[in-house]
Amino acid sequence: MIGQGVGALSTLLLFAVGWLVGVRLLLLAKRTRRAPELCLGLGIFLIGGIAYPLAAASNIMGESAPNLAWLLAVASATASHIGVTANCIFNWKVFRPASRWPRLAVTAAVVATLIGFAGNLSAGLHGGITSMADKRGWTLFLMAIALGAFSWAAVESFLYHDKLRRRLALGMADPVVVDRFRLWGISSAASATGCLVVAFFAWTSPLSVMDPVALVFSGASSVVSAVVMTLTFMPPAGYLRFIQTRHATSAQ
Amino acid sequence: MPDSTVFETVCDGLERATSLGRLEVRGTVRIALKQAGLDPRTVRADEMAVVLRKLMPGELQSRGIADGERVCEAISRGLGGLASRGAEESPEAIFKRLGGGA
Numbered sequence: 001m002i003g004q005g006v007g008a009l010s011t012l013l014l015f016a017v018g019w020l021v022g023v024r025l026l027l028l029a030k031r032t033r034r035a036p037e038l039c040l041g042l043g044i045f046l047i048g049g050i051a052y053p054l055a056a057a058s059n060i061m062g063e064s065a066p067n068l069a070w071l072l073a074v075a076s077a078t079a080s081h082i083g084v085t086a087n088c089i090f091n092w093k094v095f096r097p098a099s100r101w102p103r104l105a106v107t108a109a110v111v112a113t114l115i116g117f118a119g120n121l122s123a124g125l126h127g128g129i130t131s132m133a134d135k136r137g138w139t140l141f142l143m144a145i146a147l148g149a150f151s152w153a154a155v156e157s158f159l160y161h162d163k164l165r166r167r168l169a170l171g172m173a174d175p176v177v178v179d180r181f182r183l184w185g186i187s188s189a190a191s192a193t194g195c196l197v198v199a200f201f202a203w204t205s206p207l208s209v210m211d212p213v214a215l216v217f218s219g220a221s222s223v224v225s226a227v228v229m230t231l232t233f234m235p236p237a238g239y240l241r242f243i244q245t246r247h248a249t250s251a252q
Numbered sequence: 253m254p255d256s257t258v259f260e261t262v263c264d265g266l267e268r269a270t271s272l273g274r275l276e277v278r279g280t281v282r283i284a285l286k287q288a289g290l291d292p293r294t295v296r297a298d299e300m301a302v303v304l305r306k307l308m309p310g311e312l313q314s315r316g317i318a319d320g321e322r323v324c325e326a327i328s329r330g331l332g333g334l335a336s337r338g339a340e341e342s343p344e345a346i347f348k349r350l351g352g353g354a
Contacts, residue, residue, distance in 0.1 A: 025350065028349070028350070032349070034341075034346075034349075036346045036350065037349070037350055040350065094343050094346050094347075095343055097340050098253045098340070160343055160344075162289070163289035163290070163291075164289060164344060165289065166287065166288055166289030167288060167289045167290065167299075170288055170302055170303075170306055170307075171302070172288070172299055172302055173344065174344070174348065176351070177344050177347050177348045177351070180347045180348075180350075180351050181343075181344075181347060184347070232351065233350055233351055233352075234352075235351060235352070
C-alpha cells in the first residue's frame with residue numbers, strides 16, 4: 001500500500017514537472033531556436049509528461065483491456081527512448097560539442113530507440129505482453145540506456161560545477177548558475193538511481209517493477225529528481241535570493 | 253581542440269619577460285588556469301586577465317620571478333585586442349538561459 005502510494009505520488013509529480021518544466025523549455029526553444037533547450041525540453045516532457053502516465057495507464061488497463069494496455073506500453077517505452085536520446089544530445093551539445101565520442105553515444109541511443117520500439121511492438125504482436133514480467137527484458141534494455149544517459153549528465157554537471165566553484169571564488173561566475181549545475185547533477189543522479197532500482201527489481205522480483213519495495217525506492221528517486229529539476233529550471237524567487245545571500249555571506 | 257590564442261599569447265609573453273623556459277611557462281599557466289577552473293583551449297581574454305592579476309604573480313614568485321606582478325600587468329594589457337573563440341556557446345551561458353536568465 002505504501003509502495004503504491006509513493007509510486008502514484010511520484011508519477012503525478014513527474015507528470016506535472018514534465019509538463020511545466022518541459023513545456024517551458026520547449027517554448028524557450030521556439031523563441032531562441034537553440035538545440036540545448038529543445039533537447040532538454042523534449043527529454044523532460046517525453047519522459048515525465050508522456051511516458052510515465054502512459055506506463056501507469058497501461059498497468060491499470062492490463063487485465064481489462066489488454067490490447068490497449070499493450071499499445072500504451074509501446075508508446076510509453078518509445079517516448080522514454082526518444083526522451084533519453086534527447087538527453088544524450090543535450091549532454092553532447094552542452095558539455096562536449098567538439099568531442100567525437102559523444103556522437104557515438106548519441107548514435108547508440110538512436111539505434112536503441114529503434115530496437116526498443118521494434119522489440120516492444122513485436123513482443124505485443126506475438127501476444128508476449130500480458131504481465132509486468134513479460135516486459136522484463138525490454139524494461140532492462142530501456143533502463144540500461146537511461147542509466148547511461150543520466151549518469152553521463154550527472155558526471156558532466158558535477159565536473160563543471162567544480163570548475164565554476166573555483167571561478168566563483170575569483171569573481172568570475174554567477175552563484176545562481178554555479179548552483180544550477182549542482183542541482184542538475186543531483187537531479188540526474190537521482191534519475192540514474194531510479195533506473196538502477198527499477199532494473200534491479202525487474203531482474204530479481206517476480207512482481208518486476210510493481211514490487212512494493214521497488215515502488216518506494218524508485219518513487220523516492222523520482223520525487224527527488226522532479227523537485228530538484230524544478231529548482232534547476234523554474235527556481236522560485238525565494239530560492240534564488242537564498243543562493244545569492246548565501247554567496248554574499250560566504251564571500252565576506 | 254588546440255589551445256586558445258589567449259593562452260598562447262600569455263605563454264609567449266611570459267617566456268620573453270622571464271627566465272623560465274617554454275615548457276615551464278606553459279606548465280605554470282596551465283596550473284594557474286586549473287586553479288581558476290578554466291581550460292587552456294577555451295579561456296577568454298577577460299578570464300585570463302583575472303588569472304594574471306590574482307593567481308599568476310604568486311605562481312611566478314614561487315618559481316623565483318621577483319617582479320611577477322609587473323610582468324603579468326604588462327601582458328594583461330596586451331590581451332585587450334584579442335578575440336576570444338566564440339563559435340561555441342559555453343555551458344554556463346546555456347544554463348543561465350535555461351533557468352530564465354538572459
